[in-house]
Amino acid sequence: MPTDTFTWKNKITALLQTQYPIIQAPMFGVATPQMVAAAGEIGVLGTLPLGDLPASKCIELIRATKQLTDRPFAVNVFLNPLPERTAELKKQYTRTKKYLEDFAKQVDLEVKLADYEQVVYTDYRDQVDAIIAEGCKIVSFTFGVFDEATIAKMKQHNIILIGTCTAVAEARVLEQKGIDLICVQGIEAGGHQGTFLTETLPEIGGLSLLAQVKDAVKTPLIYAGGLYNASTIVAIKALGAQGFAIGSLLMGSEESNLAEFEKEALRQAKESDLVLTKSFSGRYARGLSNTFTNQLDHSDYILPYPFQNKLTIGLRIAAKTNKNPEFSSLWTGQSRGPYSGASIKVILSQLIQEVETYKP
Numbered sequence: 001m002p003t004d005t006f007t008w009k010n011k012i013t014a015l016l017q018t019q020y021p022i023i024q025a026p027m028f029g030v031a032t033p034q035m036v037a038a039a040g041e042i043g044v045l046g047t048l049p050l051g052d053l054p055a056s057k058c059i060e061l062i063r064a065t066k067q068l069t070d071r072p073f074a075v076n077v078f079l080n081p082l083p084e085r086t087a088e089l090k091k092q093y094t095r096t097k098k099y100l101e102d103f104a105k106q107v108d109l110e111v112k113l114a115d116y117e118q119v120v121y122t123d124y125r126d127q128v129d130a131i132i133a134e135g136c137k138i139v140s141f142t143f144g145v146f147d148e149a150t151i152a153k154m155k156q157h158n159i160i161l162i163g164t165c166t167a168v169a170e171a172r173v174l175e176q177k178g179i180d181l182i183c184v185q186g187i188e189a190g191g192h193q194g195t196f197l198t199e200t201l202p203e204i205g206g207l208s209l210l211a212q213v214k215d216a217v218k219t220p221l222i223y224a225g226g227l228y229n230a231s232t233i234v235a236i237k238a239l240g241a242q243g244f245a246i247g248s249l250l251m252g253s254e255e256s257n258l259a260e261f262e263k264e265a266l267r268q269a270k271e272s273d274l275v276l277t278k279s280f281s282g283r284y285a286r287g288l289s290n291t292f293t294n295q296l297d298h299s300d301y302i303l304p305y306p307f308q309n310k311l312t313i314g315l316r317i318a319a320k321t322n323k324n325p326e327f328s329s330l331w332t333g334q335s336r337g338p339y340s341g342a343s344i345k346v347i348l349s350q351l352i353q354e355v356e357t358y359k360p
């Protein structure tokens with residue numbers, strides 16, 4: 001594609017009111033209010049990840065972000081189904097907790113894991129009320145889709161909705177529910193896969209998925225998974241995406257919440273260290289394999305999401321405190337860049353310039 005024909009302005013920039021159709025991808029645990037604000041400063045859409053945080057914490061983070069920027073930004077929430085609390089689940093939880101405590105002891109990691117009764121859920125409706133009250137205008141989501149009443153409520157407040165799909169069938173559901181933009185997440189992506197129609201992962205590569213979703217729906221598409229340089233962006237544009245979500249490329253940045261030892265572990269890792277693992281959360285996520293993933297993925301000590309996720313929080317905190325990457329969840333995608341420690345303003349401005357001067 002001749003470079004002088006690369007245009008950034010499109011339906012997505014018009015809708016999101018940004019200079020570029022580039023999205024700093026939601027990255028729970030990594031993306032900070034500082035990262036979101038920095039993205040806005042260079043005309044990119046920042047995304048504040050709220051995961052399944054309680055409404056009070058969502059408000060705190062939204063306000064902290066608003067203190068730093070006047071630019072539009074998105075917030076992102078998790079819509080996973082909540083498993084029924086049964087006697088069997090409690091038994092499995094207690095058994096897995098004991099197993100993890102023993103495992104941590106063997107490696108001299110002092111952990112404080114939550115008891116079953118301490119595991120609390122956040123209802124996304126409470127998060128949505130907080131998001132509306134705080135005046136947020138762009139909401140992205142993963143692991144599911146909002147119920148119709150919640151969609152109607154957000155639309156009454158002129159909120160733009162961005163849903164995540166990992167299969168063509170999921171894209172169709174999002175379009176049918178009137179979601180404004182669809183983020184197509186290839187299997188290359190770092191972090192959790194947003195799959196919501198099936199228990200098993202579709203595992204569809206970005207090229208196959210994006211082309212087929214483009215054929216199946218009319219909703220404008222954002223693509224996420226493996227974007228790290230000019231050629232990946234140009235290729236994805238040719239396949240029909242109008243928006244580009246960038247995750248892993250920003251993980252080493254100045255605004256990333258990762259500790260220095262975690263950034264260093266990412267920089268040192270080899271391609272063969274990448275794995276799709278359920279070990280930390282009970283849902284598939286892409287990241288680095290380590291002692292923890294190797295042992296757990298070959299065990300029957302994996303609870304359904306979000307129980308595994310809540311149970312391993314204490315372990316991940318201990319790993320961070322002890323600077324132990326063997327028990328940290330180090331999510332990253334298949335396109336692994338240098339994990340530059342520069343500001344995301346520098347990383348993304350260089351990327352934009354590279355695209356604008358790209359010669360195939």
Ligand SMILES: Cc1cc2nc3c(=O)[nH]c(=O)nc-3n(C[C@H](O)[C@H](O)[C@H](O)COP(=O)(O)O)c2cc1C
Pocket residue numbers: 025026027028029030049050051076141142164185188189190191192194224225226227245246247248249331332333334335
């Ligand atoms: C550390 C990390 C955390 C993530 N957390 C979220 C999240 O909170 N919500 C979400 O929708 N996606 C999340 N993702 C997925 C990203 O938004 C995005 O799909 C992915 O990073 C794109 O692939 P790439 O990493 O190859 O750029 C996360 C990804 C990473 C690497």
